[in-house]
Amino acid sequence: MVTTHGNPTDPSAFMTSFHSASEPFIHHQATLLDKLQTPIWIFDIERERMHYVNAAAVRLWAAETPQELYARDFSSTMSETSRQRLADYLPRLARGEVIDEHWSFYPGGQAISLHCRCSPCVMDDGRPGMLVEGLESDISLDASSLRALEAVRHTPMMVSVFDGQGRLLVRNAAALAARRTLTSLDACFAEHEVAERLIQQLEDAPRCSLEAIMRVDDSERWHHVDLCRATDPKTGLPMIVMGEFDITSRKTLETAQLVSKRQLEVVIEGLDVGLLLEDEQRRVIVVNQAFCDLFGIEAPPENLVGMDCREAAQSAKGHFTEPEGFVDRIEDLLASRRKQSRDLLTMVDGRFLERAYTPLFVADEYHGHLWVYRDITRQRHQEADWARKASTDPLTGLANRRSFDESARRLARSVGEEAIPAALLMIDIDRFKAINDTLGHAEGDKGLRLLADTLRHNLRERDLPCRTGGEEFMVIMPGMLPEQAEATAWRLLRQIAEATIEAEELPFHFTVSIGVTCFKPTDRSIEAVTQRADAAMYQAKHAGRNRVAVRW
Ligand SMILES: Nc1nc2c(ncn2[C@@H]2O[C@H](COP(=O)(O)OP(=O)(O)OP(=O)(O)O)[C@@H](O)[C@H]2O)c(=O)[nH]1
Numbered sequence: 001m002v003t004t005h006g007n008p009t010d011p012s013a014f015m016t017s018f019h020s021a022s023e024p025f026i027h028h029q030a031t032l033l034d035k036l037q038t039p040i041w042i043f044d045i046e047r048e049r050m051h052y053v054n055a056a057a058v059r060l061w062a063a064e065t066p067q068e069l070y071a072r073d074f075s076s077t078m079s080e081t082s083r084q085r086l087a088d089y090l091p092r093l094a095r096g097e098v099i100d101e102h103w104s105f106y107p108g109g110q111a112i113s114l115h116c117r118c119s120p121c122v123m124d125d126g127r128p129g130m131l132v133e134g135l136e137s138d139i140s141l142d143a144s145s146l147r148a149l150e151a152v153r154h155t156p157m158m159v160s161v162f163d164g165q166g167r168l169l170v171r172n173a174a175a176l177a178a179r180r181t182l183t184s185l186d187a188c189f190a191e192h193e194v195a196e197r198l199i200q201q202l203e204d205a206p207r208c209s210l211e212a213i214m215r216v217d218d219s220e221r222w223h224h225v226d227l228c229r230a231t232d233p234k235t236g237l238p239m240i241v242m243g244e245f246d247i248t249s250r251k252t253l254e255t256a257q258l259v260s261k262r263q264l265e266v267v268i269e270g271l272d273v274g275l276l277l278e279d280e281q282r283r284v285i286v287v288n289q290a291f292c293d294l295f296g297i298e299a300p301p302e303n304l305v306g307m308d309c310r311e312a313a314q315s316a317k318g319h320f321t322e323p324e325g326f327v328d329r330i331e332d333l334l335a336s337r338r339k340q341s342r343d344l345l346t347m348v349d350g351r352f353l354e355r356a357y358t359p360l361f362v363a364d365e366y367h368g369h370l371w372v373y374r375d376i377t378r379q380r381h382q383e384a385d386w387a388r389k390a391s392t393d394p395l396t397g398l399a400n401r402r403s404f405d406e407s408a409r410r411l412a413r414s415v416g417e418e419a420i421p422a423a424l425l426m427i428d429i430d431r432f433k434a435i436n437d438t439l440g441h442a443e444g445d446k447g448l449r450l451l452a453d454t455l456r457h458n459l460r461e462r463d464l465p466c467r468t469g470g471e472e473f474m475v476i477m478p479g480m481l482p483e484q485a486e487a488t489a490w491r492l493l494r495q496i497a498e499a500t501i502e503a504e505e506l507p508f509h510f511t512v513s514i515g516v517t518c519f520k521p522t523d524r525s526i527e528a529v530t531q532r533a534d535a536a537m538y539q540a541k542h543a544g545r546n547r548v549a550v551r552w
Helices: 011-020 023-035 055-061 066-071 080-094 143-154 173-178 194-204 248-270 289-294 309-319 323-336 377-390 401-418 432-439 441-457 482-498 526-542
Strands: 040-044 049-053 099-105 112-122 128-140 158-163 168-171 207-215 220-231 238-246 274-278 284-287 341-346 352-362 365-375 422-429 464-467 472-478 512-518 548-550
Touching: 023 055, 040 055, 049 066, 055 066, 055 128, 080 099, 080 112, 080 128, 080 173, 099 143, 158 173, 194 207, 194 220, 220 248, 274 289, 289 365, 309 323, 323 341, 352 377, 401 422, 401 464, 401 472, 401 526, 422 441, 422 482, 422 526, 432 441, 441 464, 441 472, 441 482, 472 482, 482 512, 482 548, 512 526, 526 548
Parallel strands: 512 548
Antiparallel strands: 040 049, 040 128, 099 112, 112 128, 158 168, 158 238, 207 220, 220 238, 274 284, 274 365, 341 352, 352 365, 422 472, 422 512, 464 472
């Protein structure tokens, strides 16, 4: 009927012996197999059918006769894990491998764990079959032990058992699937000497756990590894039981998080803005070096983590020109919570800080707030410089036409609203063309600068002298009554006439004509007042120059 061969690595030899055997001898062999106490059977894995079963094996399935088992449809009763195990066997048996594993049987409710040696064989129709010998029969286990055994067998955790020296004794399906070939504990670890260290460690402690890079069939993976010391119940020899599960995805995620956290720290440290992150209790979560530098804090930023920001604000308020305003504004912003905002802070040492407040919400839940402080002193100075340049005449340094227009408009408005007096002078150099033509343009410029200096040094602080055209100047005089304005005009006229310009060839003098007027509440525009000043100035020109004329 069926024959197995002695050398499982050579299935063809088995076929030869089968065909050369005589019928009676085979029959005799079958009878002999029934006499054995060792359960033996041949299973057709592909069809999930029993192909042969000896008398000792029949009882494992609680059957009365072999025929009963030959007729049985195992596919309907077989568990998915058992089917998977058998499917794994197929290629291994085809390679001629002999597989030693435990299987559980439940004849009549009794639990039996049997050490099965599974060898390849060829069945009558030439297809591959699996010959099983139950090597240790009748190991009766109580139900809970068996359940534990089954759990170990089917768990996705990789369970391997080694002897005291780390040589592999047995392992479950998951451990087998991870590493097809394995002989020692040492071969499990990617790093050398880890196994040796762990074996030593287990001499002092009953168990240990670690996360390690492990070698599996095709690659290296991160595993969580639990090792414990045990004793073989049969031999009394020490054993090491290792349980492993794959944590590669978690480790990859952790590494990515670690990298991005570090990157974030580097970015925060690299920022030249002071950054302070507070939690909802107003405790420091993150602060950078730039923040410490801005406030002259000598301690390293990490020392500030956990600090109470309310107290810190109180002790920092002295840095600001408006200390109470600094603290009150913080409280206002925190009370508003949802609004982002920017403030300008002026420091007592002359610096300007811009402070940005950003409340932090995660999924609509308030998680504290971020303060970003930026030193904008240079920017402010630059802006002031640009503004000054935009409103200053480069030759004389006096306010230019644009600045004159703005100031005159402002003054005209307040004269209209508050009825305060204000005067305007228009000053024009007499016969300036002749100066340019005879002495040259550069000498003419000296005359313009001298006139500017004379105005700058002989007017009140609140008066605004402007160069509004080539050789035309205006003076805005807030609070000045008409007669005072006229007197001032005559004084200036004399001072200008007396001034000497140190020219290259010969020192020279020049005179000016001045028109005087005042701002009136009835003026509809600044053009109205400038036209009056202009008319007065031309009046002075026509009257012979070097004089003051008024037009009220
Ligand atoms: N050097 C110099 N001359 C200027 C500048 N801007 C205007 N001028 C000159 O100022 C002169 C103005 O001449 P005019 O408008 O004819 O009047 P004026 O010669 O002063 O005679 P009156 O105003 O009638 O007394 C012109 O020669 C211009 O070239 C400047 O920035 N520098």
